Amino acid sequence: MVDDIDRFFATLGETSEGRLPPSRHGTIRFVLHRNGAVDNWLVTFAGGGATAVPDDRPAGCVVNMSGEWFENLLAGRDHTVSMTLRDRAAVEGDLTLFLTFRRLLPPLADTRGPLPEAVAAHAPRPGGGE
Amino acid sequence: MNPVSIYYGNLFMTCDRKGDVEPSRQMPLGLFFFDTRFLSTWRLTVNGERLQTLSIDDLQYFESRFFLTPGQPTHYVDTDISVFRHRWAGDAFEERVSVQNHSKEPMDLTIRLDIGADFAELLDIKHGIQRHRETTTTIRDGVLTVRYERGVFVRETLVASSQPCATDDDGMTFTTRVEPHGIWHTDLRVTALLRPAKPADLREALPGHRLRSTEQIRQELDDWVSGAPRLRTDYEPLQQTYQRSLSDLVALRYKGLNYREYQPLAGMPWFMNLFGRDAIFSRMQALPFLPQTCVPALRILSLAQGARIDPFRGEEPGKILQELRYDESAAFNERPHAILYAAADTTPLFVILLDEYERWTGDTELVNELRFEATQALDWIDRYADLVGNGYLWYGPHGSTDGTVGQSWKCSNEGVSFRDGRLAGYPQAACEIQGYVYDAKCRAARLARRVWGDPEYADRLEREAAALRERFNRDFWIEDRGYYAAALQADGQQVDSLTSNIGHLLWSGIVEPDRAEAVVSHLLGPTLFSGWGIRTLATTEQRYNPIGYHTGTVWPFDNSIIAWGLRRYGFRPEAARVAAAILGAGRYFGGRLPEALAGYDSTLTKYPVLYASAGAPHATSAGAPLLFLRTLLGLEPYDDHLVVDPAVPEEMGQIELHDIPGRWGRLDALGRGQPGIARR
Numbered sequence: 001m002v003d004d005i006d007r008f009f010a011t012l013g014e015t016s017e018g019r020l021p022p023s024r025h026g027t028i029r030f031v032l033h034r035n036g037a038v039d040n041w042l043v044t045f046a047g048g049g050a051t052a053v054p055d056d057r058p059a060g061c062v063v064n065m066s067g068e069w070f071e072n073l074l075a076g077r078d079h080t081v082s083m084t085l086r087d088r089a090a091v092e093g094d095l096t097l098f099l100t101f102r103r104l105l106p107p108l109a110d111t112r113g114p115l116p117e118a119v120a121a122h123a124p125r126p127g128g129g130e
Numbered sequence: 131m132n133p134v135s136i137y138y139g140n141l142f143m144t145c146d147r148k149g150d151v152e153p154s155r156q157m158p159l160g161l162f163f164f165d166t167r168f169l170s171t172w173r174l175t176v177n178g179e180r181l182q183t184l185s186i187d188d189l190q191y192f193e194s195r196f197f198l199t200p201g202q203p204t205h206y207v208d209t210d211i212s213v214f215r216h217r218w219a220g221d222a223f224e225e226r227v228s229v230q231n232h233s234k235e236p237m238d239l240t241i242r243l244d245i246g247a248d249f250a251e252l253l254d255i256k257h258g259i260q261r262h263r264e265t266t267t268t269i270r271d272g273v274l275t276v277r278y279e280r281g282v283f284v285r286e287t288l289v290a291s292s293q294p295c296a297t298d299d300d301g302m303t304f305t306t307r308v309e310p311h312g313i314w315h316t317d318l319r320v321t322a323l324l325r326p327a328k329p330a331d332l333r334e335a336l337p338g339h340r341l342r343s344t345e346q347i348r349q350e351l352d353d354w355v356s357g358a359p360r361l362r363t364d365y366e367p368l369q370q371t372y373q374r375s376l377s378d379l380v381a382l383r384y385k386g387l388n389y390r391e392y393q394p395l396a397g398m399p400w401f402m403n404l405f406g407r408d409a410i411f412s413r414m415q416a417l418p419f420l421p422q423t424c425v426p427a428l429r430i431l432s433l434a435q436g437a438r439i440d441p442f443r444g445e446e447p448g449k450i451l452q453e454l455r456y457d458e459s460a461a462f463n464e465r466p467h468a469i470l471y472a473a474a475d476t477t478p479l480f481v482i483l484l485d486e487y488e489r490w491t492g493d494t495e496l497v498n499e500l501r502f503e504a505t506q507a508l509d510w511i512d513r514y515a516d517l518v519g520n521g522y523l524w525y526g527p528h529g530s531t532d533g534t535v536g537q538s539w540k541c542s543n544e545g546v547s548f549r550d551g552r553l554a555g556y557p558q559a560a561c562e563i564q565g566y567v568y569d570a571k572c573r574a575a576r577l578a579r580r581v582w583g584d585p586e587y588a589d590r591l592e593r594e595a596a597a598l599r600e601r602f603n604r605d606f607w608i609e610d611r612g613y614y615a616a617a618l619q620a621d622g623q624q625v626d627s628l629t630s631n632i633g634h635l636l637w638s639g640i641v642e643p644d645r646a647e648a649v650v651s652h653l654l655g656p657t658l659f660s661g662w663g664i665r666t667l668a669t670t671e672q673r674y675n676p677i678g679y680h681t682g683t684v685w686p687f688d689n690s691i692i693a694w695g696l697r698r699y700g701f702r703p704e705a706a707r708v709a710a711a712i713l714g715a716g717r718y719f720g721g722r723l724p725e726a727l728a729g730y731d732s733t734l735t736k737y738p739v740l741y742a743s744a745g746a747p748h749a750t751s752a753g754a755p756l757l758f759l760r761t762l763l764g765l766e767p768y769d770d771h772l773v774v775d776p777a778v779p780e781e782m783g784q785i786e787l788h789d790i791p792g793r794w795g796r797l798d799a800l801g802r803g804q805p806g807i808a809r810r
Contacts, residue, residue, distance in 0.1 A: 103437040
């Protein structure tokens with residue numbers, strides 16, 4: 001079943017055109033934990049846009065999060081920076097790539113919070129230490 | 131109480147005169163890091179007695195030393211014990227507690243350190259908001275850990291000692307025998323953790339683990355400051371404030387979550403975070419002196435540029451942020467300041483800084499790198515900011531982090547008012563922001579033509595700027611009063627109070643030359659000019675209050691921009707007069723200008739009165755003397771040349787500035803005091 005997350009990444013090549021500074025290059029990998037499974041999406045910034053493929057190769061920035069919270073991000077219910085601050089998005093590597101990624105999200109948002117925090121839903125942190 | 135503070139980056143410790151921190155919900159006392167209090171109790175006793183202060187060495191911004199003795203002042207002359215507390219802020223907060231026995235007999239001592247962490251948010255303390263947080267305390271390997279959890283949000287304070295001690299939930303107790311004329315000491319390290327998951331963190335907490343030394347931190351500061359031009363002058367207030375300002379500007383920087391480049395902080399103690407407006411103004415003021423500090427500021431503002439339409443945080447595509455904080459409310463979106471966009475002026479100011487930076491440095495690479503962001507910023511002005519549809523930059527009210535609603539630099543709730551005291555409504559078009567837009571478009575046109583190779587865009591921007599200038603001079607000018615309205619209302623009504631904002635218009639160049647004389651006569655007239663500088667609001671206006679934040683105080687930063695504007699229009703003696711007033715006031719603060727001074731007339735108070743809650747150091751106040759120096763020497767880059775056109779008052783004597791960095795390499799400038807500076 002194709003859901004919002006899959007659709008977002010699958011259409012990123014088209015929707016991202018002209019939305020990124022052409023000077024920004026790099027790769028960011030999302031490790032999304034959903035229903036006991038892990039999906040890896042590798043996003044590459046180039047030429048003022050981005051493309052995404054399912055891939056678990058190393059990237060300049062790796063963001064571990066639950067699928068549910070990524071959906072919140074897409075829907076504009078939450079914000080990349082606040083999610084990083086409370087570890088809903090566990091960022092390893094170059095945080096600036098995650099900040100750049102904000103530009104690719106659907107334009108409308110209202111991030112007034114707080115959202116209910118289901119502790120069980122959060123993704124395990126890379127490197128352990130839970 | 132006159133608190134003692136040290137800081138390094140956005141980690142700061144503020145305590146009482148003993149070096150102690152008592153739990154306080156009103157004062158920013160304690161150890162703060164990333165806008166959160168990681169120590170709210172830090173109290174030392176010896177044999178159950180509180181200590182008395184003999185003296186304090188305020189060694190440098192990150193280091194202080196307390197000389198103390200147990201007991202009451204009435205009998206401390208008889209004491210046999212000295213206590214030294216030597217502390218510094220760096221990657222962690224560290225303190226060496228030493229206790230010396232001056233007697234001929236051995237002493238059995240119980241040294242107790244009470245420790246507590248409430249994880250209060252700095253902004254809550256500022257606004258008197260109290261929230262109870264349940265914390266847990268654990269002791270492992272002698273390390274006392276206080277932990278606060280809310281879901282996956284975790285903050286921890288780790289306290290470790292080099293000497294063995296009995297650790298309990300509320301602190302550490304050292305029981306020791308000190309030999310005659312002997313000394314005992316322990317090294318304490320307090321580590322504040324935002325994401326306390328990694329095993330390495332515990333090792334880092336231990337004093338055996340080497341962090342950056344005070345020497346390394348001092349060297350960092352010296353390296354930065356030594357790259358700045360050297361000043362030689364007979365004018366003592368300038369010499370005094372110059373080094374202080376450079377040091378403060380270098381010290382007021384921090385590494386954000388990404389631990390890469392140093393970002394500008396706005397000021398102690400309430401604004402130890404990134405503010406767009408303060409970052410831009412302070413970098414602009416310091417450009418001829420510390421040009422390299424502009425680069426990370428421009429980059430972080432670009433990186434955090436608005437991308438979505440999010441009414442909660444005032445975000446719109448292309449808008450430049452107001453502020454960025456890291457506390458719990460931000461993390462949970464209870465307040466919008468994880469990234470807040472509640473400032474209307476930062477976006478044009480960002481473009482202005484980018485151009486000014488290139489004019490000085492010739493760094494076209496950065497200007498090309500940030501072309502997309504600069505263009506987006508200009509697009510935001512046209513697409514999103516014209517709320518009324520008549521060609522101005524408007525803003526509505528926005529709930530900011532501190533309860534203010536305005537989006538100009540005079541953002542406090544009384545900041546924009548009519549002469550009769552009525553508050554201006556919303557939407558509101560502040561005059562100085564229209565000036566910034568005019569300047570941003572003129573400057574972007576220059577960049578488009580010279581760097582981006584886009585003459586058509588340059589032509590368009592210049593046409594828009596010219597139209598704005600014409601419109602502005604028609605709609606904002608109050609003919610019978612001879613100055614520009616502070617703002618417009620949506621129905622076209624002029625907010626008619628006389629304010630310092632009109633000085634910013636000179637800086638932006640939007641003022642018609644034949645109106646400049648009238649504007650200047652107001653700025654230097656008795657209702658705005660206090661003798662210590664230009665007031666934010668004239669004494670004739672109903673809301674004038676010499677101790678009101680934006681309603682009568684004198685801001686060094688405001689005055690430095692105005693003086694620059696006076697120079698732009700050829701009012702050289704007036705620019706020098708404003709510079710001399712503020713620099714003269716700086717003498718009373720050891721060269722460290724506070725955020726704001728009270729607006730009392732200098733004939734009333736023989737010394738400048740500090741605005742009650744003014745913080746220091748404050749980045750744009752530290753930047754002010756640097757911009758005054760530029761203004762006095764008339765430093766302007768023209769292509770690859772540095773033009774020096776000094777206008778130095780006679781009483782200042784000679785001012786020499788050596789090795790001014792820029793696209794010309796390094797050059798010297800010399801200004802000699804003249805009796806009667808001519809306008810031109």
